[in-house]
Amino acid sequence: QLQLVESGGGLVKPGGSLRLSCAASGFTFSDYYMSWIRQAPGKGLEWVSYISSSGSTMGYADSVKGRFTISRDNAKNSLYLQMNSLRAEDTALYYCATDRGAVVGDYFDSWGQGTLVTVSS
Amino acid sequence: QSALTQPPSASGSPGQSVTISCTGTSSDVGAYNYVSWYQQHPGKAPKLMIYEVSKRPSGVPDRFSGSKSGNTASLTVSGLQAEDEADYYCTSYTGSNNLVFGGGTKLTVL
Numbered sequence: 383q384l385q386l387v388e389s390g391g392g393l394v395k396p397g398g399s400l401r402l403s404c405a406a407s408g409f410t411f412s413d414y415y416m417s418w419i420r421q422a423p424g425k426g427l428e429w430v431s432y433i434s435s436s437g438s439t440m441g442y443a444d445s446v447k448g449r450f451t452i453s454r455d456n457a458k459n460s461l462y463l464q465m466n467s468l469r470a471e472d473t474a475l476y477y478c479a480t481d482r483g484a485v486v487g488d489y490f491d492s493w494g495q496g497t498l499v500t501v502s503s
Numbered sequence: 504q505s506a507l508t509q510p511p512s513a514s515g516s517p518g519q520s521v522t523i524s525c526t527g528t529s530s531d532v533g534a535y536n537y538v539s540w541y542q543q544h545p546g547k548a549p550k551l552m553i554y555e556v557s558k559r560p561s562g563v564p565d566r567f568s569g570s571k572s573g574n575t576a577s578l579t580v581s582g583l584q585a586e587d588e589a590d591y592y593c594t595s596y597t598g599s600n601n602l603v604f605g606g607g608t609k610l611t612v613l
Contacts, residue, residue, distance in 0.1 A: 419549075426506070426592060426604060426605070426606050426607040427541070427543075427549065427592050427594075427604045427607070428604060429594070429602050429603070429604060432600065439600075441600040441601065443601075477548060477549075483537070483554065483555065484537070484555075485535075485537055485596050485600070486596070486600040486601070486602065487537070487594065487596055487600075487601075487602030488537050488539070488554065488555065488596065489537075489539040489551055489554035489555070490539075490541075490549070490551060491551045491554075491560060493548040493549055493550075494548065495548055496548060
């Protein structure tokens with residue numbers, strides 16, 4: 383049974399940092415591209431970042447480029463999102479998801495339950 | 504990259520069919536057959552319903568179908584059931600390892 387479990391969310395002040403984690407199980411993690419997708423309270427979905435299966439290639443939405451860094455540890459079956467210079471508009475539920483198909487973001491067929499990040503003074 | 508345009512709401516009675524549109528541009532929806540649709544119930548994670556315009560993952564009822572014409576993709580739910588009431592989001596590849604989501608549509612089963 384494929385499972386994704388996010389952690390690391392919490393309350394942080396503007397300008398602060400936070401590191402999210404996503405623990406994967408039930409599948410060969412090192413074979414899969416992965417993405418982070420977020421959802422602000424009461425709002426729609428926004429793709430944040432992707433990373434290739436080997437970790438050699440990554441990409442970011444313009445809204446987080448230069449502030450967020452995605453990484454993975456295939457030996458630990460874990461995905462990470464280092465978030466720096468956080469802003470109020472980064473407040474959201476952050477999901478990790480398996481990124482499948484022919485291109486990045488073709489489709490996300492498994493999702494975690496999300497971890498909430500709140501940026502507020 | 505601007506979000507894809509979806510109607511904020513849609514509705515239908517049980518047994519009826521409803522179609523939700525997702526309008527983009529010639530740089531995203533119109534350029535690629537990488538449109539997917541997600542269903543999200545309140546407090547739950549999104550669930551993949553349609554990928555690559557019209558493909559249905561195993562386990563998704565065949566009442567759900569997808570199509571595309573020009574810059575507009577569509578999700579049709581036939582034989583509406585109470586459990587179909589949810590938010591629906593489309594997404595499209597935009598090139599250069601980037602993608603965009605639609606703003607979401609709240610489907611109400613009357």
